[in-house]
Amino acid sequence: MTLAVLQRETLGYGRTAVLPEVSFALAPGERVVLLGRSGAGKSTLLNAVHDRLAVSHRVALVPQDHALVPQLSVLRNVLMGRLDDHGAFYNLSNLLRVRAADRSGVAEVLAEVGLTDEIDRPVHALSGGQKQRVALARAWWRGGAVLIGDEPVSAVDETQAAALLDQARARFETALLALHDVGLARRIATRLVGLRRGGILFDAPADTVGDAEIAALYAR
Numbered sequence: 312m313t314l315a316v317l318q319r320e321t322l323g324y325g326r327t328a329v330l331p332e333v334s335f336a337l338a339p340g341e342r343v344v345l346l347g348r349s350g351a352g353k354s355t356l357l358n359a360v361h362d363r364l365a366v367s368h369r370v371a372l373v374p375q376d377h378a379l380v381p382q383l384s385v386l387r388n389v390l391m392g393r394l395d396d397h398g399a400f401y402n403l404s405n406l407l408r409v410r411a412a413d414r415s416g417v418a419e420v421l422a423e424v425g426l427t428d429e430i431d432r433p434v435h436a437l438s439g440g441q442k443q444r445v446a447l448a449r450a451w452w453r454g455g456a457v458l459i460g461d462e463p464v465s466a467v468d469e470t471q472a473a474a475l476l477d478q479a480r481a482r483f484e485t486a487l488l489a490l491h492d493v494g495l496a497r498r499i500a501t502r503l504v505g506l507r508r509g510g511i512l513f514d515a516p517a518d519t520v521g522d523a524e525i526a527a528l529y530a531r
């Protein structure tokens with residue numbers, strides 16, 4: 312069984328093909344990490360898989376730019392992870408006055424990502440790493456079958472990144488992530504996919520991909 316399949320599909324923008332005739336499948340229980348140089352097409356593939364999956368599954372997304380609302384508090388940004396669970400009236404009234412149960416639920420995920428003291432601060436006043444952790448907390452709050460993350464721990468230190476990826480593993484059965492840190496990729500991935508020059512250079516179980524294969528991805 313697979314959650315999402317691309318079969319010889321050409322992904323790109325307008326008339327520009329970034330990944331011509333690419334094939335990729337994601338199965339339940341897999342933690343797939345995309346590796347490759349900047350511009351190799353990791354976000355392009357991730358977004359294509361997200362678009363297909365989101366039609367039929369609950370997906371928690373951590374986009375590269377975080378997609379937060381800077382003027383709103385951390386609490387309200389995290390609440391947005393479940394906007395589509397409720398009707399407009401619930402969401403609007405909750406925006407004005409957050410229900411106690413929602414606040415305490417969000418406080419729990421904020422504690423996990425180390426943002427307890429930031430719950431009422433506006434997002435624009437946070438550091439880059441704090442903003443990234445708000446985006447992760449929103450995904451934790453949303454939950455779902457699959458986590459899709461585009462460089463989701465790029466702005467935090469390595470120890471924090473490892474802890475956050477461990478949380479991701481505990482919370483989501485299946486994950487598709489783009490990461491630039493190979494050590495972190497090896498920590499979480501069951502499968503590694505290397506993108507280079509408009510195609511997939513390797514797609515294999517993580518423990519079968521050698522360091523030389525990974526180094527070849529980044530060679531000039």
Ligand SMILES: Nc1ncnc2c1ncn2[C@@H]1O[C@H](COP(=O)(O)OP(=O)(O)OP(=O)(O)O)[C@@H](O)[C@H]1O
Nearest residue numbers: 324329347348349350351352353354355356375489
């Ligand atoms: N919205 C867009 N419109 C046109 N071209 C785009 C757009 N987004 C990305 N591209 C191009 O597609 C190619 C792949 O970009 P993509 O963002 O998928 O790479 P990436 O591997 O995720 O890079 P990075 O590690 O820098 O995030 C690049 O050449 C990029 O310039």
